[in-house]
Amino acid sequence: MSEQELLSRLSLNQITTERWSLKEAAEGCARAGIGWIAPWRHKVQEAGLAESKRYIRDNGLRVSSLCRGGMFPAATAGEREARLDDNRRAVEEAAELGADVLVLVCGPSPTPDIAQAREWVREGIEKLAPFAKQHGVKLAIEPLHPMYAAERSVIVTLAQANSLAERFSPDEVGVVVDVFHVWWDPELYGEIKRAGSRILGFHVSDWIVPTPDMLLGRGMMGDGVIEIRKIRSAVEAAGYRGPIEVEIFNQAIWDMQGDEALALTKERFLKHV
Template sequence: MNQLSLNQWTTRRWTVAEAVDGCVRHGIEAIGLWRQNVAEQGLNETVKLVRGAGLRVSSLCRGGFLTGPEPLADNRRAIDEAAALEASCLVMVVGGLPGVVPGEPLGVFSRDLAGARALVAEGLAELAPYAADRGVRLALEPLHPMYCADRAVLSTLGQALDFAEPYPPEVVGVVVDTFHLWWDPGVFDQIARAGARIASYQVCDFLCPLPADVLLGRGMMGDGVIDFAPLNRAVAEAGYRGEIEVEIFNADVWAADPDTVLTTMKSRYADLIA
């Protein structure tokens, strides 16, 4: 199996249909889908497209935001979509401090970080049985600590594993994303600890200096500061054999011709990841 998967936000301007075509054209066997793109294409149509192309769906992005108001209904819909797509996992970006809106000035919000983390545990307890019943694996994604306030109060792999621990690994796993975790002095120990909990391995580089919008600091492998080899090795030694998704949020990559992006991605993947 070729492990390389295109996370469709790497070619953000492509629709699901275009991204599926792109994968076929470039010999990529798996795709990570985003819910809003799936909704635009239509869920049933997306299922047909990926099946027809013989693609595996390496992840659906994303559920989560469990610290926001009434998160459960939308997460159940996300789980249903992941089930329909037979996605390897539903990526869970758990949310930041209650009331903090990504990219917006602070309004009314809570500084209670411990409380926010408790909300994540509570939400997960509600959703895990629902996911298990539908054969969907939730994948908790620790995000870089610079996103703690506005996107994810899960900031390290160790912490994500603590949250996952009450559940079977096939129901609640974790995402290992090089961008978010490369700096962590404990990351190798935690990848080994994760073992069968690793539900997704996402790769991209960490740009330095960061761009003005830190959300777009993800670069093509080789364009930033990450030493991928030890991370690749650790994930393989932990037993992970699933897809390796390239997920890049980057203004220059988004502005480039998506076919060129895929060509570069395959070449960098061959050099630095495979």
């Protein structure tokens, strides 16, 4: 694959430039020659859905995904239904923005019963999937690193995500392979092959040693220990040829000027992805 072909797949996951509004991020992508963007819902809500759509359209961008839905487990049936309602709104937002993928960060357990929480995740996706299909949006389960099990997601391996996705049609539910969350897994390459056509997204960053922060510790590609290119090759061998999102939670990168961060992103993307 040529550099130009690879660069054509680069998508800015908006969290990488957290200080930018959606308008600023869209304009920055246009200046940098990045053709894809993955907005976060809080940024869309700040701008308004109609204005967000206009910013993306006017800057000639395509939307690789919307982040995020999920967070299904809750202590009461009423709370779980409220979260499902919010997920339906997320589906509608994704459809309006032209995103055919809604990323699901499935949510932590509200009690010590983690098995029950995983069952609530399954139930939530089961209820949401038909609604998403009606809107032309696929649900992409993103397994998170196990260190996030108590705070962000009880789905912590690609095997778990695959098993959950396989309960549904491939045109309804798939998975996201995020190298930060899965690189450590001894079953990774077998599970990537198993996911196959269900892979709906591929996210890149790096794992810094020592890890400076549990949440804001992701590194720019090349600053850590992840075999990013090997994982990309496996994802492509499984059939995924879609956009590749750079998704980095890191205060030092957030503190950069946005255009500087995008320039570094492009450089490292071509060198290490």
